[in-house]
Amino acid sequence: MASLLRCVSRLTRFQTRHISLTAARRDEYDIKDDADFKKRVLENKKPVVVDFHAVWCGPCRDLAPKLSKIVNSRDNKVDLAKVNIDHHQELAVNYGVAAVPTVMLMKDGKMITSFLGLISDKEIEDFVPKE
Numbered sequence: 001m002a003s004l005l006r007c008v009s010r011l012t013r014f015q016t017r018h019i020s021l022t023a024a025r026r027d028e029y030d031i032k033d034d035a036d037f038k039k040r041v042l043e044n045k046k047p048v049v050v051d052f053h054a055v056w057c058g059p060c061r062d063l064a065p066k067l068s069k070i071v072n073s074r075d076n077k078v079d080l081a082k083v084n085i086d087h088h089q090e091l092a093v094n095y096g097v098a099a100v101p102t103v104m105l106m107k108d109g110k111m112i113t114s115f116l117g118l119i120s121d122k123e124i125e126d127f128v129p130k131e
Contacts, residue, residue: 028068028080037091041081042109047129048079052095052102054086059118060101066121067103070128078129105129 031037041048051067053060064082071080085092085100095104095111104114105127115127 027071027074027076027078029082031081031083031088031091033088034091037081037083037088040079041106044079044106046077046079047105047107047112048081049128050081050083050095050104050106052083052085052092052097052100052104054084054100057100063101063103063118063124066124067128070121070124074128074130077131103127 029040031040041050049067049071051060051064053064067080071078083091085097092102095102099116101118102114102116105112113127115123119127
């Protein structure tokens with residue numbers, strides 16, 4: 001029994017465990033419904049980048065990680081709301097989304113600016129507010 005415990009002790013000494021101590025990002029979220037959009041986007045005190053996208057859209061899949069990376073680099077000063085147009089068609093129509101990806105910058109419940117399609121990393125950097 002003692003030799004078994006020594007073996008186990010040696011094994012556990014060399015095992016590596018990875019534990020994340022960082023909190024989940026709260027500045028990026030999927031919109032669930034109209035009430036969620038109203039609360040998280042229209043009533044938000046921070047600027048919100050709204051990404052109207054679809055799962056089947058290739059440019060949307062290319063744009064998503066770029067938007068996420070840049071928004072997350074802004075130290076929680078900007079939020080990213082993702083709106084799947086297949087699940088929220090009425091919301092997309094209400095905001096004039098005719099094609100995807102359509103990305104809007106909202107502040108105090110109003111659209112400040114927007115872009116359509118896949119743009120360069122530099123253009124995304126310039127689009128997402130720093131403060």
